Amino acid sequence: MSYVKPKFRHPELPKNKLGYTVDYYEGALSTLCAGCGHDSISSAIIQGCYEMNIEPHRLAKLSGIGCSSKTPAYFLSNSHGFNSVHGRMPSVATGANMANRDLIYFGVSGDGDTASIGMGQFVHVIRRNLNMTYIVMNNGCYGLTKGQDSATADEGSKNKTGQVNLFESIDLASLAIELGATFVAQSFSGDKTQLVPLIKAAMKHPGFAFINVISPCVTFNNNLGSTKSYDYVREHVEATATMDFVPQMQEISVSYDKGSQKQVKMHDGSLITLNKLAEEWDPLNRQSAMNAVLNAKSKGEILTGLLYVNPDSKDLHHLIQTSDKPLNSLVKSELCPGADALKEINAGLR
């Protein structure tokens, strides 16, 4: 890099409840291409964490390999980060989460990192309902290796060199719903108004929260004929609802037309208020959510917003009954059976 990040900030930036201004949640200067959709998502993450009054050191950010996986360096520099190996972030996140259930786990992946090399781990982390937020920055191509199609590229979509993709795409959102993910959302990097509340709700969800974000690659997949270009996505986005997220039973300040309003109460009392736009869609019903996504797809539309949520979600720690105290805080007296117990074990082996 030949330049440095400007340190100047407006002197009267508003502070959140913890007394932090939004810049406290920023990271290093991004080295992605100018105009990359991923940078917009990073900024939505920063905004979401700021608004949720998150202590950065109580959040761990994890990623795999690829352009998307570089982004954890560009937000929350006061959080520990782990840039692991390609397609394997879910396993590292699983171990990290098992070690300390009290932190927030924030995973960032890409379409190659999730839908190709990481597909195995992606489906299994969903099965286990690991308590984490998992964002896929989905641009339908391999950016770091210069533009090859990924498994989420739509059939018939053209890449920069004019080649047409011959293969059916993998739809990550419907796959996640199908596999039993307990929180599934879809959004567009260019729609921060929608993305920020989704990220906030995802972080509060007590289980696996998946957000598939269409995030155009300005360098390799923003051409005419691509179905993941800014222009194409803007024209084809169909929102399920406008959404508001209110943490822990605060007064709801936004009012909607009663007939189309849907409120989802989360485990800790937080409220998601959805102002439904899509018809015959119930975000609490897996089947209905699945149909809504597939219907939109058949019309060439990308359905965005919160697609499905199960507020009764029980995460992996609940399922396997680990102690309430984080495992990484346990000490010898809580862990070691001691010499006398060993004598008994020996006696049983004679």
Place this chain on the structure above:
Amino acid sequence: MSNTKVNDFVVRFANVNGTGSASANFLFTKAIFRMGIPVTPKNIFPSNIQGLPTWYEVRVSEKGYLGRREGIDMMVAVNPQSMLNDVKAVKSGGYFLYDSSKKLHDQYIREDIHYIGIPLMTLCNEAYTDARQRQLFKNIVYVGALIALLDIEFKEVEGLLADQFQGKEKLIPSNIKALQLGIDYIHKNFKYPLDIRVERRNLLKDAIMMEGNAACGLGAVYAGATFAAWYPITPSTSVVEGFAEYAAEFRTDKITGKKNVAIVQAEDELAAIGMVIGANWNGARSFTATSGPGLSLMNEFLGLAYFAEIPTVLVDVQRTGPSTGMPTRTQQSDILEAAYASHGDTKHVLVFPSTPKECFELVADSFDLAEQLQTPVIVMIDLDLGMNDHVTPPLVWDDKREYKRGKVLSAADLEKIEKFGRYLDVDNDGITYRTIPGTHASKGSFFTRGTSRDEYAAYTEDSAAYQRNMDRLIKKWNTAKDMVPAPQVYNQKNNSENGILFFGTSQYAAEEAMDILKQEGIAMDAIRLRGFPFNKTVEDFVKSHKKVFVIEQNRDAQMKSLLMIELQADPNKLISVLNYDGMPITADNILKQITKNLSPSSKLN
């Protein structure tokens, strides 16, 4: 009657997999163990759940030799599928015990062995009505016959049954009845006891009998491991299963049922090691266990853990490779794979236990080592140690022992530091300070990555910074040399110009071979490796002997290669003694190979 075969013989049981023979055979072994006589059983089993031939070989040795021995003194043949080969396997003058419910075909008759026919099926059909019981008790009937033939103390078998059926006491009389059927049949029809037989001794003192895998699992419980992730693979499966069983006993809150442990069965070995790395990164002691194919899959992650410096403990229970190989046979053939797992310049710390006691101790030590060195530690055992019962000294734990968590900064430590540098070599030993996520609000966070970085964990492609880091990793490697388990040197001073070098389960046969060589006037110095990287003791041992016989259980002389690479040892002085047929190495085999080299015309060839 010759006295030489008292407490010195081999019995092999030829069974059908899945017919309940395992518990009957164990009863036999354990009764001899309780008579204070050194005994060592080996399972020779197929990769199959039901129906294929399986063997169980028991060596009884007054002298305490616990390795396998060639030459079968008695075959208990209850499997028609393998009977032809089983007849051939008996030593001349040996015994062949078979089910005489049907007449033995001529093809099974040898002039030079003794036949003991017992109508196992007929006896059971007469005594029991239930089909399953008829099948199961056939095994107990032959144990009864062996009690009479080999002079095993009945009260020891009775005691074992009482232990086994604690809480289900009503099952004991039917077992006793089956034993009695076998005993009575021998008493009525044969001369007993045979020349091969047992006699009570007090040679075992307070020894226990245990499988290496269970000892590894228990070691992890004692070491304070709170997380394990794994993918089932023979022969390592019982490591995490053992851990889970002991953890269920010692780590479950009696009231809430909540556990001070988490165990995840992963989707594959890649995920298993990834989870373990994630948990260790986040400050929980964690481990996985696998075998060769799993180790191959874990390579990429092991490279990450090496380069990003994350503690990791991995138990590799080696089996016969390459590829799927013989999944239920033993070998020591993952050594190079483990030592240099992953691309780029990587090296990993290895430890080599030989006994279940050492499995327990070295697994516990490995958690200290991994955290102190912030790197993977691979515990190298094999199927023979992991899945067979071994007589071993009792396990010992010092309650004063504290967990050595290595250089981890607390919030208070961070307060005192102006600027935290994750990869700054503050102590000049190559080992840097780490922080656990969530420790401090504004200090100590850093970005863990597999890419090159500077001392402050910032990404860099600067050649000098990259090289500084690689050189520091070698400095850490050199620090590790005196931290890994030291080798066992058999003589304080060199007594011979030649030496023997071995590790792991070769210890049993190697020590027996050394005794025999000594009796023949060829005393040799010996060293048993217990850790890698090699320390100066190993280097000096190799340097100070004219020839060093390197005993190992693989084809390619992998440990010899490692000695050559790491110590620049002269390949001409390292003489390989190899065994790679999938069976545990024997003293006979070692003797043949050593004497062939020392005196090419020797009769032993």
